[in-house]
Amino acid sequence: xxxxxxxxxxxxxxxxxxxxxxxxxxxxxxxxxxxxxxxxxxxxxxxxxxxxxxxxxxxxxxxxxxxxxxxxxxxxxxxxxxxxxxxxxxxxxxxxxxxxxxxxxxxxxxxxxxxxxxxxxxxxxx
Numbered sequence: 001x002x003x004x005x006x007x008x009x010x011x012x013x014x015x016x017x018x019x020x021x022x023x024x025x026x027x028x029x030x031x032x033x034x035x036x037x038x039x040x041x042x043x044x045x046x047x048x049x050x051x052x053x054x055x056x057x058x059x060x061x062x063x064x065x066x067x068x069x070x071x072x073x074x075x076x077x078x079x080x081x082x083x084x085x086x087x088x089x090x091x092x093x094x095x096x097x098x099x100x101x102x103x104x105x106x107x108x109x110x111x112x113x114x115x116x117x118x119x120x121x122x123x124x125x126x
Contacts, residue, residue: 003043004066006031012067014076015052015059025054050080057093060086 004012010022010031023040025031031038032051044050044063052059061080070076111119120126 001066001068003045004068005040006033006038006042006044007040008068009044009063009066009079010052012070012076013079014070014073015054015056025052030054057090058086059090 006026007019007022010016010025011019016022016025026038026040026042029037030053033042033044034049038050044066046063046066048063050059050061050063052061060083062083063080065079067075067079107115117126
């Protein structure tokens with residue numbers, strides 16, 4: 001096997017839960033292959049540099065192995081290698097989020113009737 005579809009590889013490497021989500025991310029421009037936007041049908045080859053943006057963060061990875069089958073997470077992690085700069089950026093972002101949680105105040109209990117009306121008006125429902 002010399003190449004695999006982008007959406008299949010992203011699913012097999014466990015960046016997305018389903019192939020449909022991987023395909024949608026490609027369509028939305030959240031996946032770049034060697035500096036170019038990648039379509040779901042684009043071929044992934046060993047040595048390609050991918051930039052992936054998903055809810056887990058921004059990943060910059062190098063493809064090491066190809067697979068069309070989704071396996072255990074331990075096997076999926078052997079398919080790619082994340083760059084040091086990408087790991088550091090994600091670690092820094094996680095620390096910033098953790099610090100911000102300390103200062104975030106959550107409302108106590110349910111919103112009042114007045115608060116609910118304000119929320120609905122803000123969302124454009126009333």
